[in-house]
Each structure stands twice: as structure tokens, then as C-alpha cells.
Amino acid sequence: MQEKLRSHIEKIVRLNDEEFELVLSHFSIAEFRKNQFIFKEGEKVKQAYYVVSGLLKLLYTDSSANQHIISFAMEDWWESDFYAYFTQTKATMSLHCLEKTTVYCLSLDSYQHLCTHVPKMESFFLQKSNLGFIGSQQRILSLLTTNAKERYEQLLERYPSLLQRVSKTQLASYLGVSRETLSRLYS
Amino acid sequence: MQEKLRSHIEKIVRLNDEEFELVLSHFSIAEFRKNQFIFKEGEKVKQAYYVVSGLLKLLYTDSSANQHIISFAMEDWWESDFYAYFTQTKATMSLHCLEKTTVYCLSLDSYQHLCTHVPKMESFFLQKSNLGFIGSQQRILSLLTTNAKERYEQLLERYPSLLQRVSKTQLASYLGVSRETLSRLYS
DNA sequence: ATGCACCTGTGACATTGATCACTAATATGA
DNA sequence: TCATATTAGTGATCAATGTCACAGGTGCAT
Secondary structure, eight states, X not given: OHHHHHHHHHTTSOOOHHHHHHHHHTEEEEEEOTTOEEEOTTSBOOEEEEEEESOEEEEEEOTTSOEEEEEEEOTTOEESOHHHHHXXXXXXXXXXXXXXXXXXEEEHHHHHHHHHHOHHHHHHHHHHHHHHHHHHHHHXXXXXXXXXXXXXXXXXXXXXXXXXXXXXXXXXHHHTSOHXXXXXXXX | OXXXXXXXXXXXXXXXXXXXXXXXXXXXXXXXXXXXXXXXXXXXXXXXEEEEESOEEEEEEOTTSOEEEEEEEOTTOEESOXXXXXXXXXXXXXEEESSOEEEEEEEHHHHHHHHHHOHHHHHHHHXXXXXXXXXXXXXXXXXXXXXXXXXXXXXHHHOTTHHHHSOHHHHHHHHTSOHHHHHHHTO
């Protein structure tokens, strides 16, 4: 399990055993059942999560009670309501398990401690953050430039496994269309 | 001019004179006329840009030659095609001046040099990147959950000055609607 | 001052996607 | 195993937005 975290980090920065021990000591492990909430809108967000196994969705519920999926988080992904996490305020989004999921948890204190005491980890987080930013920008572009059908096809191409793991209803919510419209795209 | 850059950085990390000298030595200044391109789709992206004054748009041109504005960059903002910048590949987007604009330029080498030799700058970039990521995620949420009218109102609330500085056509392109639709939202 | 490019508003119509209603199929839990 | 909830597909209709066409206004360059 910790090998997974280690090799994930070492894809970006090398750590010796001692360094990794220190890093690891700042994480805790948690396991959640399918359909369990890791946190809900309105709660304080105390941790950022690295997904060891399972599948999460980050979702927002609007004033008409419609759910919108901001992102899925699969194995090897980091997820949280990062605004709430970094500002230590209450979540506007919820994090929900689509499958039984195991995560490593990192508190903001630990995050900051690692950044200041293990420079390589600051580099690691910087790289991750840059990639996250670029990914979000791609998603914006996709929402601006393509219709439902094209977005669906892009998604299938990029994450073919998702189709097996989540319901069409969830996919529709991620793509920003109603489930009925999604259903009609391939019929 | 360099005071502007310095106080921008010092909003996040303190630098002494010596440190700032070193930082500054990695930037170069450039000035662009209104309507000039800083880079175009297909070109290599060698710099990231900090806007001292003026206004930029980052845009993508789709296969039907429609322009989509991914973001505006006003005073104190950083902008580039960050995917192309970090991977040193060709731009898929273009960066264009909506006004006469002065920028500080930072090459990827300089960026990396600063990150490794001036830890505070790595902290600075990490914080910037996190904020950028959070901002993008807000934008995704806005595109997923609101219609054209609400997005327009959100934009006016957040950046009231934009309305004075850019044409409605540009605003529409940022909001992801046709200019005709935008025009009808307030009539 | 003249001409031209660009911006803006608006009518007519087409298209996309949302909503509501219903049915069937599948999965889940007691 | 049975009851119930969830999921998926589809028709009918409606609302939002796009597209095309045109006209008037504004500002810039020669």
C-alpha cells in the first residue's frame, strides 16, 4: 500500500528511505464503503485525499437539488474540495464514494510541514498542482468548444474504464447534460 | 515597474533585496501593442508572462474558426499556454493583446532555476498554481451549473471593470455563448 | 472629411438539449 | 426470494441558444 504512494511520488521526485519514512508519517489511512460520503457540503474539510484504490466523485448540488460532478477521482488521483481545504472553510462540494475506496489522508498542517521541511515534496506538489491546473483548463476548453456528443466521445477515449465503473447518470452529470440526452447520443 | 512585481510576490513570500535582485535578473520585460499576438497557435511557447499593465486574452480557435476565450489576464495576472510552456511544445492556444500591454517574461529554465535555488519562489509558484487550479474549478462549476444569463451576472459582479475594457463579442466568447444571445440577455 | 472595419442590436428560423411521463430491466437489501 | 430502489431507454413537448441576415453606430486611418 505504501509502495503505491511511494512510487506515485517517485514518478516526480526521488526520495531515500529516510525521507519517505518522514513523508509517510504525515499521512493516515482511511477506508470508506461504497456510497459513503467522505465529506459533505457545509462540513469543514480537514484533509486532502490520495486514492489508493476505489473511485470517488466530487460533486456540487445546486439550488434545484441537481447534482453536478466536478470530477471523478480514480486510483492515483488526489482529491478534495481544495478551496475549502486551503482556506480551512466549509465545503461547497461533497466527496462521495462510487466504490469501496481506500485513501491516504493529508491534513493541511502536514501538507505545509512537508512543503517547508522536505523541499522535494514542495516540488512534487507544485508539479501536481500545475498538472491539475492544466487539466482543468482543458476541461473548460472542452465545455466551451464541444457539444454533448463530442464531450462524451472525448471522455470515452480518455478514460474508457469509466464506462464500466459508473452509471450513465453519473457520466451525464459529469458531462453537463441530462441523462436523457446522453442516452440519445448513441441510439 | 519592478516594485509592482516585487509587491506582487511579497503578497505571498518575503524577499530581501538580495533575493529580489536574483529573482528579477531572471525576468525580462516586453511591451506589446494593442491587437498584437504574444504567441500564436502552433508556435513554441518559451515564456510565461506576468502582466504589469494592459489586458490579454488567451484564446482557442476551433475547427470552424470560432474563437473561444479561455481567460482574460489583467494587471497582476500570470498567463501563458501552460501546457505548451511546461512541456516545451507548440501552443494550441494564442495569447493576444486587447490593450497595449507590458509584461515580465520568465523562461522555463529561469522558472526551474528559481524553484530550485530560491525556495521561497517555489512556495510562491505553488501557491499561485493552487489558486489557479481552484479558480479553474470554479469556472467549470459555473459552466456546469448556470445558464448564460447567470454566468454573465457572475462575471459582472466579479470583474465589473471588464465590461468597460472589452467588447461584448469578447465577453460572449468567454462566457461560451454567441454574441447575439448575450445581447438579448439584457433587453 | 471620407471610407472602412468592427461592434451592437434585433428579427426569423433552426437546432440542441431539458423536462416530464412512462416502461422495462437490473441491482440491492431485508 | 421478494420488495424496492436504481438505472436505462424513449416519446412528446418546451425552453434556451445558435445561425443567418440586415441595419445603424462608432472609431480609426488615410
